Amino acid sequence: MNSPEAVRAVVEELKALYPDGICSLHYQKDYELLFSTRLSAQCTDERVNQVTPTLFSRFPTLEALANADVAEVEEIVHSTGFFRAKARDIVAASRMLLDEYGGKVPNTMDALLKLPGVGRKTANLVLGDIHHTPGVVVADTHCIRITGRLGFTDGSKDPVKVEQQLRAILPPEESNDFCHRMVLHGRAVCMARKPDCASCTLRPWCDFYNGGDGQ
DNA sequence: ATCCCGAGGG
DNA sequence: CCCTCTGGAT
Numbered sequence: 091m092n093s094p095e096a097v098r099a100v101v102e103e104l105k106a107l108y109p110d111g112i113c114s115l116h117y118q119k120d121y122e123l124l125f126s127t128r129l130s131a132q133c134t135d136e137r138v139n140q141v142t143p144t145l146f147s148r149f150p151t152l153e154a155l156a157n158a159d160v161a162e163v164e165e166i167v168h169s170t171g172f173f174r175a176k177a178r179d180i181v182a183a184s185r186m187l188l189d190e191y192g193g194k195v196p197n198t199m200d201a202l203l204k205l206p207g208v209g210r211k212t213a214n215l216v217l218g219d220i221h222h223t224p225g226v227v228v229a230d231t232h233c234i235r236i237t238g239r240l241g242f243t244d245g246s247k248d249p250v251k252v253e254q255q256l257r258a259i260l261p262p263e264e265s266n267d268f269c270h271r272m273v274l275h276g277r278a279v280c281m282a283r284k285p286d287c288a289s290c291t292l293r294p295w296c297d298f299y300n301g302g303d304g305q
Numbered sequence: 306a307t308c309c310c311g312a313g314g315g
Numbered sequence: 316c317c318c319t320c321t322g323g324a325t
Contacts, residue, residue, distance in 0.1 A: 114310080131311035137323070138310095171321040175312075209312045230310035249311095273310050282308055283325085 091241045096295040097259050100240065103291055104271040112270045113219055115139065120195040120220045121187060122146055124205075125155075125180050127212040133170040135273075141167050152193050155184035179207025197221040210249055218266035225262035227253040228269040232276030239280065241297030 114135045117123040122142065129138045145166045149155045155163075163177035170176060183205045187193055195216060196202055202213035211230050218226035227233070229249035233256075238245045243255045260268055276282075279290050285298070293299045 127310075128312085130309085132309055132321075133311095134309050134324080136309095169322060171309090171323075172311085172319095173321065175320060179312085207312065211311060215310075228310070231308085232310060269310085276310080 091295060091297055091300075092243075092259055094259070097242065100242075100292055100295050101260070101264055101268060104268065104275065107291065108271045108274045112267060114270075114273065116142060118146075120216075121152055121155075121184070123219060124183070124195055124208070124212065124216055127215050128179055128183075128207045129167055129170045129176055131172060131176070133172075137170055141170060152184050152188055155181060156188055158184075176207065182206040183208065195220055197223070214253075218269075222266075224265075225257055226266045226269075227256045227260070228266070229253045229256070230269070230273065231282075232280075233269050233272040235282055236272050236276055236280045239285070239296060239298035240292065241301075 113123075115123060115126040115130065116139045117126050125145075126138055126142050129141065145163070148162075148166065149158050158181050160177050160181050163180060164173050167173050167176050167180075186205055187195065191201070197217065197220075199213050199217065202208050202216060203210070211228060214226050214228045217223040218228060229252040234243075234247055234249065234252050237243045237252065237256060242259060243252050246252060246255075257265065275292075279286050280292075287293060287296075287299050290296070290299070
């Protein structure tokens with residue numbers, strides 16, 4: 091049920107539920123968000139936040155990361171999983187940021203996707219949170235699952251299709267915060283395995299709850 | 306066994 | 316489209 095009224099109601103209810111708490115990854119500098127997001131692949135934000143203080147204090151600048159020993163980075167990020175690829179990507183991307191982008195995190199999807207280890211999800215997060223680009227949709231695992239359950243999408247798991255469908259129904263100035271709230275709601279209430287529909291205040295507009303199949 | 310704010314390669 | 320990369324929590 092993706093009527094404009096339902097979408098507006100859900101957007102407002104989410105604002106009431108999660109007034110601030112927009113990004114749950116801890117970071118100070120722009121590139122720190124970029125690399126924290128790389129580390130968050132198939133890993134909880136909580137665990138990422140446990141390793142990034144060590145990583146960014148051991149290598150406190152982009153230059154330090156670019157010249158870092160990959161094995162040492164691997165050790166620091168080991169517990170986040172996929173540690174070999176993540177460590178390699180962080181060092182290589184640091185070099186590319188310095189060599190080709192003047193040490194600044196680029197502000198276009200095209201440039202971001204050229205960075206090693208940066209895919210669509212990370213690029214969208216950076217565009218929204220660092221560059222405040224309007225109309226950004228971060229179609230991550232929580233966003234895809236919850237908007238699918240709500241009936242805001244056709245149930246597709248393809249991030250590009252979900253992005254397009256959500257961009258079509260969300261106000262551009264709301265879309266980025268909406269996606270962050272999907273993450274918060276996905277952790278607290280609308281979990282993948284056992285969604286807590288009993289405590290969910292989005293029930294009135296949720297296909298999964300109201301539909302005949304799910305619950 | 307399944308999931309966690311994925312990315313890259315075939 | 317598929318597969319692989321990887322550890323930790325439930």
